[in-house]
Amino acid sequence: MGNIKCVIWDLDNTIWEGTCLEDESVRVRPEIRRVLQDIHNRGIVNSIASKNEPIALEFVEKMGLSEFFVYPHVNWEPKEDNIRRIAETLNIGLDAVAFVDDNPFERESVKAVLPEVRTYDAIDYLRIPDLPEMQLKYDTPEARARGRMYTDEAARKEMENEHEGRKETFFQSLQMIAYPRLANAEDLGRIRELATRTNQFNSTGIRYSDEEIGEFFHSDDHEFHITTLVDKYGDYGRCGVALIRKEPEAWNIELLLVSCRVAGRGLGSTFLSYLTEEAASAGCKILRAKYIKTDRNRQIGLLYKILGFNKDKELSDAEASVFAYVLSGTPAPRPEWIAVERSSEQPEDAHG
């Protein structure tokens, strides 16, 4: 079982003792703040699925706990629906979701409909941060800041919903800047983390071990490229990685990873366009990309098609497809709403 990325909490008799609609003097459970903070510090997001009147959120606010929760769902709909919506909004799989509730009926009904979700009895809340599935596998700045990044993302999504008109205009208003570059030894932790965590935007689904990634990094005919992304709401950190196998006249993208938290913003195209430029300036005639279809990564295959990569039928076999881009002087197209700052250090605070 993989690690948990989001813990979804019930409210009554879980976060606090008692039922807030019946008793206004409900008290938070001892040490719940510490528990939420511990979880948050590990880069795990806390959210809420509670059958309640919206006023319950005012109790959360009054108790000074709102800062810990992203995308709270307080309504009378089945919890499994709310859990599914929260996972979709966060763009994570249900197998990375934990659900905490005091009511065995709720836990069982979630388990019946969403068997991937791991459920916990609220009585055990103090032990939750210590469970093995709640530990940080890779201790990187991106991992520790993940809770905050999702809060930033919630602000962005709210803006996006309010923004009338075309997506392009909205994306322009975000003032996104990508900083693609050759990876260095300090990036290894983050590369390993993305290689483990990324499902949707993972071009092959191959899970390289930490050792294998180290070997690629030290190998003469391989290199990793990495990109960060910043916008006016915050810094997404290092969220795109490519593993390149170099031949004299061709570069081969053995693995392409883009963090799901920046999905749909055009970073994949931007990064691939940068790679076509890098390959061309290294004297290559062609940039190839390996693609192994999984049940979750079809968007990558489409992206290659969209950018003008064509399937190389000779090099493709039943297991893996190879897409090829002819480097004839024009880099692959990229969205105009992401500025690209190449071969330069990202400033400490790119958007002041």
Add this chain to the structure above:
Amino acid sequence: MADREWVEKELRSIIAAGMPDKPDPASIAANVPIFREGLGLDSLSGLRLLTTIEERFSVYIDDDDFDVFDSLQKLIDFVAERAEGKES
């Protein structure tokens, strides 16, 4: 084989719903690429289109077949040939 007219009408409304400015389905040009500078779909809206088509018509679009996105016309041909009848 499915009814061509039906396939075309369905595809037009599915594509229109995925386009940034939600145009009138009947106004969509049949001979320009579905993606990018054609009808303006990106890989994310493209994925939604792909899965919607697959579910709606019970067809499968493999990466070998991605050329069908070169135009609405090609997409209609592809789906009409493989889909069975109107919806059940």
